[in-house]
Amino acid sequence: MGIRIKILLRQLMLEDALKSHALVESRKSHFFTNIGLALIGAGNPYGDRYGAFGDNQFRYTLLCYAACEAPLVLTLGGYMYGQNCLFLVNDWHASLVPVLLGAKYRPHGVYKDARSILVIHNLAHQGVEAATTYQNLGLPPEWYGALEWVFPPWARTHALDKGEAVNILKGAIVTADRIVTVSQGYSWEITTVEGGHGLNELLSSRKSVLNGITNGIDVDDWDPASDKYIPFHYSIDDLSGKAPCKAALQKELGLAIRPDCPLVGFIGRLDYQKGTDLIRLALPELLQDDIQFIMLGSGDPDTEDWMRSAESTYREKFRGWVGFNVPISHRITAGCDIFLMPSRFEPCGLNQLYAMRYGTVPVVHCTGGLRDTVENFHPFAKEDSGQGTGWTFFPLSKDSMLGALRFAIQTFREHRSSWEGLMKRGMSRDFTWDSAAAQYEQIFEWAFMDPPYVG
Numbered sequence: 001m002g003i004r005i006k007i008l009l010r011q012l013m014l015e016d017a018l019k020s021h022a023l024v025e026s027r028k029s030h031f032f033t034n035i036g037l038a039l040i041g042a043g044n045p046y047g048d049r050y051g052a053f054g055d056n057q058f059r060y061t062l063l064c065y066a067a068c069e070a071p072l073v074l075t076l077g078g079y080m081y082g083q084n085c086l087f088l089v090n091d092w093h094a095s096l097v098p099v100l101l102g103a104k105y106r107p108h109g110v111y112k113d114a115r116s117i118l119v120i121h122n123l124a125h126q127g128v129e130a131a132t133t134y135q136n137l138g139l140p141p142e143w144y145g146a147l148e149w150v151f152p153p154w155a156r157t158h159a160l161d162k163g164e165a166v167n168i169l170k171g172a173i174v175t176a177d178r179i180v181t182v183s184q185g186y187s188w189e190i191t192t193v194e195g196g197h198g199l200n201e202l203l204s205s206r207k208s209v210l211n212g213i214t215n216g217i218d219v220d221d222w223d224p225a226s227d228k229y230i231p232f233h234y235s236i237d238d239l240s241g242k243a244p245c246k247a248a249l250q251k252e253l254g255l256a257i258r259p260d261c262p263l264v265g266f267i268g269r270l271d272y273q274k275g276t277d278l279i280r281l282a283l284p285e286l287l288q289d290d291i292q293f294i295m296l297g298s299g300d301p302d303t304e305d306w307m308r309s310a311e312s313t314y315r316e317k318f319r320g321w322v323g324f325n326v327p328i329s330h331r332i333t334a335g336c337d338i339f340l341m342p343s344r345f346e347p348c349g350l351n352q353l354y355a356m357r358y359g360t361v362p363v364v365h366c367t368g369g370l371r372d373t374v375e376n377f378h379p380f381a382k383e384d385s386g387q388g389t390g391w392t393f394f395p396l397s398k399d400s401m402l403g404a405l406r407f408a409i410q411t412f413r414e415h416r417s418s419w420e421g422l423m424k425r426g427m428s429r430d431f432t433w434d435s436a437a438a439q440y441e442q443i444f445e446w447a448f449m450d451p452p453y454v455g
Contacts, residue, residue, distance in 0.1 A: 218432030249335030356426030
């Protein structure tokens with residue numbers, strides 16, 4: 001293990017920086033003992049309750065160098081991968097890998113037959129740091145342009161700030177052989193000014209290698225016929241357990257047990273992206289109707305306080321669970337009639353996929369993966385048999401969201417056969433990883449058809 005540490009540190013060309021890095025000695029042994037776990041400090045791999053870790057760039061740079069070396073020096077699964085391999089690079093945290101392939105390996109004849117594919121889960125996170133940190137990345141000076149980033153004047157800290165920075169995700173967009181997002185809709189959105197977070201022009205220039213593939217879900221963990229967290233089981237062929245799940249959830253949360261009352265749920269981070277501010281704005285008007293509403297999530301402290309306050313104000317209709325709890329998330333997904341997702345942007349989204357699998361009808365903002373996966377209800381299509389799996393709304397506004405929710409509530413109350421059709425169509429959709437994997441295999445084939453990136 002000591003030899004591998006020396007090899008990696010030498011290649012990083014960071015000996016001087018490491019000497020002054022206060023956290024290195026305490027983390028170095030742990031990192032190379034288990035490189036995955038070494039990225040996790042208190043909190044999560046990216047930060048804690050105080051924000052992002054200050055040494056994130058260093059830690060993920062180390063990860064990328066290790067990722068490039070591993071196929072050459074480690075026996076993985078009983079054999080060595082060698083140079084003819086493919087690197088699947090997830091977000092900015094691994095985005096130095098394709099840059100390293102082009103800057104430090106291929107010029108010396110190494111990895112000349114390898115390929116890299118960048119997978120973008122959320123373009124809002126790009127790994128941007130001060131331009132002076134470029135010297136810590138171990139890259140040749142002539143490669144600075146691949147990572148160069150300049151903030152617009154309005155985003156700079158003061159009048160003398162030139163806004164110069166390095167953007168690690170940009171480096172991967174420039175150098176990766178193919179680019180994939182986690183839904184087809186999101187692959188288009190990131191090429192627009194509204195969704196590109198400053199990288200839309202660069203991404204538009206790479207449209208020929210840009211694709212979208214909707215994430216799959218774990219259909220063993222999320223299966224209403226066998227879910228260990230829900231009190232009653234059901235399936236597309238036998239929905240009899242759905243109503244008892246609703247009654248059990250109402251009882252657990254202290255709401256009136258009413259099968260006729262629409263039960264609406266939300267699960268997600270409490271932040272601006274997820275549209276929780278829109279829920280806050282709409283809730284007083286929404287709860288004038290005879291419905292019940294459940295929220296589960298954590299994040300913005302002000303929204304957490306609002307949830308607690310709203311539970312006191314609307315004691316007969318609203319429950320707010322601050323925090324995250326896996327069993328209760330399953331029971332909310334199974335017990336609710338309607339699942340609300342008013343996300344401002346949603347690269348893929350998983351909760352709407354879970355909801356449909358559990359016969360819970362989604363109402364979502366028409367964006368990204370939500371637009372791709374939720375088909376808008378059309379009651380008179382296909383010879384009056386209906387089509388669609390839920391409701392989408394646009395634009396993102398209180399009135400638009402309330403309009404879609406009211407359509408859903410009315411259909412639940414007055415058109416039970418149509419509602420059952422919505423449930424079953426959602427439950428029949430194929431959102432397995434088998435389907436997603438087949439699409440990834442096609443991207444892999446395309447990646448090897450073209451020559452690799454050479455700077």
